[in-house]
Amino acid sequence: EHFSSDAVVGGALGYFIAEQVYRRHRDLEVSPGSWGNLIDTNSPEHDKVRSPRYMGSPYVPLDSWVYPALERLAALGYLPTAYLGIRPWTRLECARLLEEADDGMRHQTGNAGDEADSRAGGEAEAEKISVALQTEFSDETRRLNGAANLGLGVDSIYTRFTGIAGTPLRDGYHFAQTVVNDYGRPYAEGLNDVSGLSANAVAGPFSFSFRGEYQHAPGVISDAPSVLEAIAVEDGVVTPLPDGSPTLDRFRLIEGSIGLTLNNVKLSFGRQNLWLGPGESGALLMTNNALPVTMLEMDNV
Numbered sequence: 269e270h271f272s273s274d275a276v277v278g279g280a281l282g283y284f285i286a287e288q289v290y291r292r293h294r295d296l297e298v299s300p301g302s303w304g305n306l307i308d309t310n311s312p313e314h315d316k317v318r319s320p321r322y323m324g325s326p327y328v329p330l331d332s333w334v335y336p337a338l339e340r341l342a343a344l345g346y347l348p349t350a351y352l353g354i355r356p357w358t359r360l361e362c363a364r365l366l367e368e369a370d371d372g373m374r375h376q377t378g379n380a381g382d383e384a385d386s387r388a389g390g391e392a393e394a395e396k397i398s399v400a401l402q403t404e405f406s407d408e409t410r411r412l413n414g415a416a417n418l419g420l421g422v423d424s425i426y427t428r429f430t431g432i433a434g435t436p437l438r439d440g441y442h443f444a445q446t447v448v449n450d451y452g453r454p455y456a457e458g459l460n461d462v463s464g465l466s467a468n469a470v471a472g473p474f475s476f477s478f479r480g481e482y483q484h485a486p487g488v489i490s491d492a493p494s495v496l497e498a499i500a501v502e503d504g505v506v507t508p509l510p511d512g513s514p515t516l517d518r519f520r521l522i523e524g525s526i527g528l529t530l531n532n533v534k535l536s537f538g539r540q541n542l543w544l545g546p547g548e549s550g551a552l553l554m555t556n557n558a559l560p561v562t563m564l565e566m567d568n569v
Contacts, residue, residue: 324475363408452559454485
């Protein structure tokens, strides 16, 4: 609904306003670094072969268990630099946050005091979460420490059966939904199934990701004519449209993109998701409630 010039001018204004705010109001104890340039050739981190700033990294899917785990570490006070309202995060960013959490835990362990007993439970929980995340991001941790950014792997092979007894709500726009933030997967009364796999690859500054699955859902009878007429009146539509669907058995690409990272700025294209805002619906209603859209995205990772 916007002109292209709106996006370009708005993006430029946002960048320069952010630069001025950062330069004039930053806390040196929290952010000691300068604003810098998009490509700072004078930086000691300009070694593109081994610098994480020039390493491509795929995004972690929004329904991954990683986000609740990192959220818990943030709630315990170990992730002061985590931006919970901007997702998805790259795998390298998650590995960086994990290192930050480990440093915080070592710092607290080294400080003895009266509050040690009260912190013991939180530290034990944080250490358990950290161990699980270290296993998940072991490759990324090695790359942060200087290993080559080259790899190919299958993230997951999964299947999920959902039995629904009774008529579920499926129209979140007009009424409500029984299943939310589920990539727009179909569901209906009876047995529903999704089975698929996700994989990724990295090569220097490039990253690739893929996630596809088979979906099955029983057929759904359209709502009664009176309901359809009420919806049409609310939407300003002359002719009511039926909202039933036949039995679905299909393969669908859930996510798939290619990305290029230069100096921590990632340019990616493909079917992707955005989650803006810490709430379940997002500040701009951008979530994984619907099927991801094809987009060209520029992200400071």
